[in-house]
Amino acid sequence: MRIFKFGGASVKDASGVRNVCRVLQTVGYDDTGIVVSAMGKTTNALEEIIKKYLAQDHRYIDLIDKLESEHVSIIEELENACDGEDVDRVARFRESGIKKEISTIFKSLTEELLRNKSKSYSFLYDQVVSHGELMSTKIVAAYLNSCGIGLQWKDARELIKTDQKYRDAAVDWEKSERLVQQHCSDGLFITQGFIASDVNGFTTTLGREGSDYTAAILAYCLKAQSVTIWKDVPGVLNADPRVFENTVLLNQIPYNEAIELAFYGASVIHPKTLQPLQGKKIPLYVKSFISPEDPGTVITDTATIEPYIPCYIVRKDMVFLKISSRDFSFIGENNISDIFQELSEHKMQVGLLQNSAISFSICIEDKYAKLNELLNDLKTRYQISHVTGVSLYTVRHYDETALEFIEEGKEVLLKQRAQETLQLIVME
Ligand code: ADP
Ligand code: ASP
Ligand code: MG
Numbered sequence: 528m529r530i531f532k533f534g535g536a537s538v539k540d541a542s543g544v545r546n547v548c549r550v551l552q553t554v555g556y557d558d559t560g561i562v563v564s565a566m567g568k569t570t571n572a573l574e575e576i577i578k579k580y581l582a583q584d585h586r587y588i589d590l591i592d593k594l595e596s597e598h599v600s601i602i603e604e605l606e607n608a609c610d611g612e613d614v615d616r617v618a619r620f621r622e623s624g625i626k627k628e629i630s631t632i633f634k635s636l637t638e639e640l641l642r643n644k645s646k647s648y649s650f651l652y653d654q655v656v657s658h659g660e661l662m663s664t665k666i667v668a669a670y671l672n673s674c675g676i677g678l679q680w681k682d683a684r685e686l687i688k689t690d691q692k693y694r695d696a697a698v699d700w701e702k703s704e705r706l707v708q709q710h711c712s713d714g715l716f717i718t719q720g721f722i723a724s725d726v727n728g729f730t731t732t733l734g735r736e737g738s739d740y741t742a743a744i745l746a747y748c749l750k751a752q753s754v755t756i757w758k759d760v761p762g763v764l765n766a767d768p769r770v771f772e773n774t775v776l777l778n779q780i781p782y783n784e785a786i787e788l789a790f791y792g793a794s795v796i797h798p799k800t801l802q803p804l805q806g807k808k809i810p811l812y813v814k815s816f817i818s819p820e821d822p823g824t825v826i827t828d829t830a831t832i833e834p835y836i837p838c839y840i841v842r843k844d845m846v847f848l849k850i851s852s853r854d855f856s857f858i859g860e861n862n863i864s865d866i867f868q869e870l871s872e873h874k875m876q877v878g879l880l881q882n883s884a885i886s887f888s889i890c891i892e893d894k895y896a897k898l899n900e901l902l903n904d905l906k907t908r909y910q911i912s913h914v915t916g917v918s919l920y921t922v923r924h925y926d927e928t929a930l931e932f933i934e935e936g937k938e939v940l941l942k943q944r945a946q947e948t949l950q951l952i953v954m955e
Contacts, residue, residue, distance in 0.1 A: 528712075528749045532562040532720060532742035532756040537816045538663055539567030541604035547667060548674045550757060550819045556676060560745055561717040563667050564738040565659025566601065569594065570721075573656045580640055580655075581648065588637070595633040598662055602626050605670050620673035628665055632658060649693035650729070653722075657684075657730045660719030660738075668717045678715040684724035686710060687744055689731045695874075696723060696731035698744055707748035718745075739797040743811075747803035754809060756796070757816035762824030763788070763795055766839035777824050779833040784923075785811075785826040791921040791948075792842040792878065801826065837929035840921040842878055846893055847914040847940055847952050850905065851886040858887045862909075869904055873897040878919045879950050881943055888941060890919045890952050914940065918953045925949040 579587035668680045689696035720738020746754045764774040782805040789798040814823030879890040938954040
């Protein structure tokens with residue numbers, strides 16, 4: 528088996544869905560499991576719906592209607608023949624009943640919200656946002672089937688089992704392995720990224736951008752020969768092309784190096800994706816869905832990154848926190864342990880840390896909007912100063928030219944140099 532993953536950008540509109548078919552026809556699709564994310568920015572739209580719903584702002588209904596019409600218009604575009612397409616294809620797509628299925632999914636979403644009694648934001652979040660992946664996989668499956676690429680649609684919640692940590696669920700590997708092997712061992716199938724279910728069958732999610740991770744979980748469970756994630760970039764570049772000019776394609780990356788890059792925030796791969804693959808030495812290809820025949824990047828059991836050049840990563844909108852004791856006494860192990868306990872309780876991810884005798888500096892990401900709670904708790908015991916909206920730049924394999932380039936014209940709040948990694952906290 529091989530696993531392919533198509534992200535939100537690759538299925539953001541009708542031409543994206545048509546392109547998935549073109550990719551499969553170009554590279555082949557025997558014994559392939561296909562993982563698809565929600566279309567375009569659907570997950571963000573569903574997050575907004577939950578926000579309004581919980582604020583008892585009835586305009587959430589308008590947002591549901593808007594999202595429904597966006598999905599319907601993609602279906603309607605696919606109901607038309609394009610570029611001399613076979614009319615039978617169009618007829619098969621129209622007869623698939625997909626429009627009705629999507630309308631049923633939206634109706635059940637509205638009814639679920641009206642019926643909902645849970646006050647838990649994270650639980651509700653997972654029950655609602657999962658609709659994005661369910662819809663996209665239904666539409667892509669109907670389209671591919673109409674093109675003669677016969678595949679089975681699978682519900683990822685019947686394949687991947689997790690704990691009940693909604694929004695960031697941990698995989699139950701034993702159960703998932705058994706289920707995946709039972710349901711997916713042969714033939715072509717399509718399933719949702721990002722979503723899974725708990726022991727009671729309630730939907731859970733694996734963290735934002737978690738569809739890459741789903742692909743890795745399936746590959747691990749099936750001992751697949753490879754995973755390919757199809758992107759709008761030629762592969763993994765030495766920097767995000769939205770932020771940096773003149774980026775260079777990395778042809779080959781060792782697993783550990785890719786884990787480092789993802790950990791520091793190279794958002795092209797979800798950080799949890801690589802560990803299951805490394806365990807079974809399954810190569811991960813990152814390729815362009817625009818030029819599927821190009822080699823892209825391979826992340827594998829190789830010794831060194833090739834080419835060996837500086838790699839730049841920037842994480843924006845971070846918080847710089849400086850913590851010292853109230854009486855200027857030393858910050859000791861017990862304080863550090865206490866601070867980390869607080870960070871973990873408030874689900875803060877640490878991007879950089881530095882300690883001196885009397886202070887402890889960290890750069891954190893406030894992913895779950897818990898900064899004020901954290902500050903209030905820490906202020907009871909420490910003296911705190913904080914700056915929001917800073918950027919954290921990381922340069923792997925830096926040299927003096929990279930150092931000059933990255934510092935140029937920036938107000939640097941903190942600089943840290945290790946052998947392979949340079950980090951800067953910058954005021955933007
Ligand atoms: P998906 O559609 O799979 O969700 P993403 O949008 O999450 O895709 O990831 C692709 C984007 O990641 C690219 O458009 C690019 O802007 C960004 N990106 C960030 N860092 C890198 C990098 N080092 N190499 C390539 N792309 C990167
Ligand atoms: N749709 C989810 C998200 O936008 C998962 C993913 O795209 O990987 O976060
Ligand atoms: Mg994504």
